[in-house]
Amino acid sequence: MRTKIVAGNWKMNMDKAGTKALLSDLIAELPQTGALVMVAPTFVNLESAVDQLNGIRIEAVAQNMHFEDSGAYTGEISADMLRSIGIQTVILGHSERRAYFHETDELLEKKVAKALEKDMRVIFCFGEELADRKAGKHFEVVERQLSRALFNLPESAWNQIILAYEPVWAIGTGETASPEQAQEMHAFIRQRLAAAFSEATAESVSILYGGSVKPGNAKEIFSKKDVDGGLIGGAALNAADFVAIIKAFD
Numbered sequence: 051m052r053t054k055i056v057a058g059n060w061k062m063n064m065d066k067a068g069t070k071a072l073l074s075d076l077i078a079e080l081p082q083t084g085a086l087v088m089v090a091p092t093f094v095n096l097e098s099a100v101d102q103l104n105g106i107r108i109e110a111v112a113q114n115m116h117f118e119d120s121g122a123y124t125g126e127i128s129a130d131m132l133r134s135i136g137i138q139t140v141i142l143g144h145s146e147r148r149a150y151f152h153e154t155d156e157l158l159e160k161k162v163a164k165a166l167e168k169d170m171r172v173i174f175c176f177g178e179e180l181a182d183r184k185a186g187k188h189f190e191v192v193e194r195q196l197s198r199a200l201f202n203l204p205e206s207a208w209n210q211i212i213l214a215y216e217p218v219w220a221i222g223t224g225e226t227a228s229p230e231q232a233q234e235m236h237a238f239i240r241q242r243l244a245a246a247f248s249e250a251t252a253e254s255v256s257i258l259y260g261g262s263v264k265p266g267n268a269k270e271i272f273s274k275k276d277v278d279g280g281l282i283g284g285a286a287l288n289a290a291d292f293v294a295i296i297k298a299f300d
């Protein structure tokens with residue numbers, strides 16, 4: 051059975067007080083669920099989130115990290131720093147990092163390798179832009195994004211990797227990929243994984259969908275056979291909405 055996951059990517063939102071309040075509300079309202087629940091606050095609030103979530107079934111995860119151990123990289127955060135405050139999981143390759151901070155497939159290959167070397171779990175994001183989909187190139191683009199960073203890894207690395215398909219045109223736009231479009235892409239990814247590694251590995255990897263997931267559409271998206279959960283942006287900033295999305299698994 052693949053792990054079901056609901057992860058909230060808070061992006062550059064929530065100051066110290068806001069982080070504390072949102073986590074308190076989530077803790078108070080957290081439903082009984084078989085899903086793994088994660089939240090990714092900003093770096094400055096990550097350690098306090100780890101403390102606040104101590105003993106709670108919500109994992110605090112990082113939104114990014116650097117590929118070197120340490121050094122002259124002003125403004126950057128290393129895997130060791132994250133590990134030292136109790137972080138085990140990092141989001142890499144988010145389309146906003148690719149678009150605004152020029153993260154390339156080559157750079158992401160290094161980041162993934164470093165995270166795995168440090169025994170961290172990676173939530174690896176990828177997804178096509180609207181122009182790619184309109185040109186019928188979405189499968190090609192996704193395959194390229196996955197190949198460089200992930201397809202050269204040893205098969206054993208896959209128990210540390212969670213995939214998150216986030217079509218760029220659906221992020222923060224209110225426009226969701228239809229459940230059928232999500233399922234079609236997730237099935238394609240699993241088929242590529244089976245070809246590059248094995249059927250067993252392809253079947254074991256959790257593939258999340260991200261892009262305008264809301265309480266009103268989560269159940270239908272999660273009902274698709276190759277969709278193992280969601281990476282939630284805007285709706286993760288509201289405790290009631292995030293909880294409703296978690297409940298969509300029941």
Ligand SMILES: O=C(CO)COP(=O)(O)O
Nearest residue numbers: 059221222261262283284
């Ligand atoms: O980018 C996302 C999660 O990483 C999705 O964001 P939205 O849910 O706001 O569309």
